[in-house]
Amino acid sequence: MQLHSINQVHQSPSPEKSGCVSPIPNNEQLLVLAQIFSRKLAGEITDSQKIQVRCAISHQRVMVLIEHPEEIAIAPDTIVVLLAQTMESHPEYITHKVEFFFRKLGVKRPYAKRIVTFKIRHTHSTNSAVTPEHSSALTLRKSSSLITLQSITKSIPPLRMQAEMETNTDIQSSPWSKSSGLSNIFLGWLIAGITGTCGATYVLTRPCVLGECQALQAARKLDLDLKQLGENANNERDLKQLQTRIEETKINLKAIPRWSSRSAEVASLTAKLSTESQAVTHMIMGWEKGVTAIQQTRSFTDNINDLYTRQQLWRNAIAPLEAIRPHSAFYQIAQTRLSLYRNGLQSVNVQLLAQGRWQQRLNAAKAIATTASQRDTTAKTLREFQQAQNTWQTVINALQNIPQTSPVYLQAQQLLKVYQPKLIAAQTRVRNEQNSGLLYNQARNTAQQAQTAMQNSQWQQAVSLWQQALNLARQVAPGTSHYSQAQPLVDLYTSALEQARTQIINPDEIEIARRDLEKTCQGTTRICNFSLANRAITVRMTPDYEKTLEASLQPVAGKTENVTLVTNHLQTLQTALEAISDNADLPLFVFDAQGAQIYTHIPRSKAN
Structure with a gap:
């Protein structure tokens, strides 16, 4: 056998034993078919982006490989029925028989194989051309027992033999397939699996078309049992398991064809189960938040921030439960929980009303203290230092007005011990800044007088004035806004003083x-x-x-x-x-x- 490139179209000359030849999809059609399957699975399976679908042609049959991570559990029969139904909407991709293989990522051999047989009718036109028509009836075959499946997988040769088998096959991968090398490996075990496939098969009709409908019966029973199942749930894990069961039932219902005589009931049950699944989601959210709120409120606290946190926890627990409607099977269960959670919220609200007034004043004082501290850090002028001082004074006044009967009195006293030294420091800085500004301005004014005396050759007076200006500049305190301005004046006035002294005659x-x-x-x-x-x-x-x-x-x-x-x-x-x-x-x-x-x-x- 010979492997063809992606742009070649290959048709096996061997027709099916039925004598009917169906058109063989070409390479581009195989790629499109893999994409169609991937999109279909995306609407049915969570994390479907982790599932890889690949299509190939061998012996005039379409072969489909479905690979998935081990943590994603899928039902081969359900998937095959879903994809076969999809193929019926695209007859150009159908061959007489379509084979499906299921394999876990990282495992060389498939764990399941299914064969779908489509019944093809032919009509003859005036020029005797044969045109295949695909009926809706199909047959699903699978290995009849675990022993048969094991014999199939054992017949797949090891990787070292695959190169010899990669011939006479066209293959296309879905857009996320890793490489052509992986496709060749797929061909190796796929052809070997086909060669070694044997065992009994059985025929299944499309579900719920004519015969019994187990999926519908299971959905009816679940609908009747939902209320009791919800009441029996003791924790979030039980609720999550129930939600998983609901979702699985919905998936099974989706596999029922739209032309089924039970389609109306299926649609009704699907909608109802979707609503109940959402209700379970609200139950889980409310339960989780409620458990957290109960744990937080076991110990007493009079801290206003802790009380606000508890209040929000109760509200978070109540909100999802209030979203459950009266017609839901979980409504009464939710109401029971709501009664408990609302009592917890009411208790916290009472505490907040009692302590809120003085706690708010304490919080306000702390917030103002933060502002005062920031002003302390950034102040560079006398006005800014005065603003910082006034802000600290506001903080002290607010804390001193909190009475001893208040639950936050001790906190206020502790804060006073911290903030009062800061007020004193701010007052000292303001005084230093005021004095430094006064000294700086006096030094500059005196220096101007000394310059005038020098211009008038009044050297003795100039010497006296320069000495005064120098002394004033030296008194500007370090750390004040004028200190950096006064230091250059000290050097300047010292030089001017020496110059004036040299002009004095004995x-x-x-x-x-x-x-x-x-x-x-x-x-x-x-x-x-x-x-x-x-x-x-x-x-x-x-x-x-x-x-x-x-x-x-x-x-x-x-x-x-x-x-x-x-x-x-x-x-x-x-x-x-x-x-x-x-x-x-x-x-x-x-x-x-x-x-x-x-x-x-x-x-x-x-x-x-």
């Missing part, structure tokens, strides 16, 4: 310089006039002195010593003036009688 030194200048400027003819101002010595030659010098420099026949004498005199005058400038540590500026500057001398200390 009065004794000024007086000595004045006397020395007076001596130097005196003579038969007054040599110069002087002044001491703006931290400088200004010397101006007199007109008479300049005339005397000019007269002394007039050439006289046979005499040259006058020039030498004048030069020596001027050198002596210059040396004397420079000495006075150095001693007073003041710059010297010398002008002639007409006001033109003729000489400048900078003291040695300033020149360096």
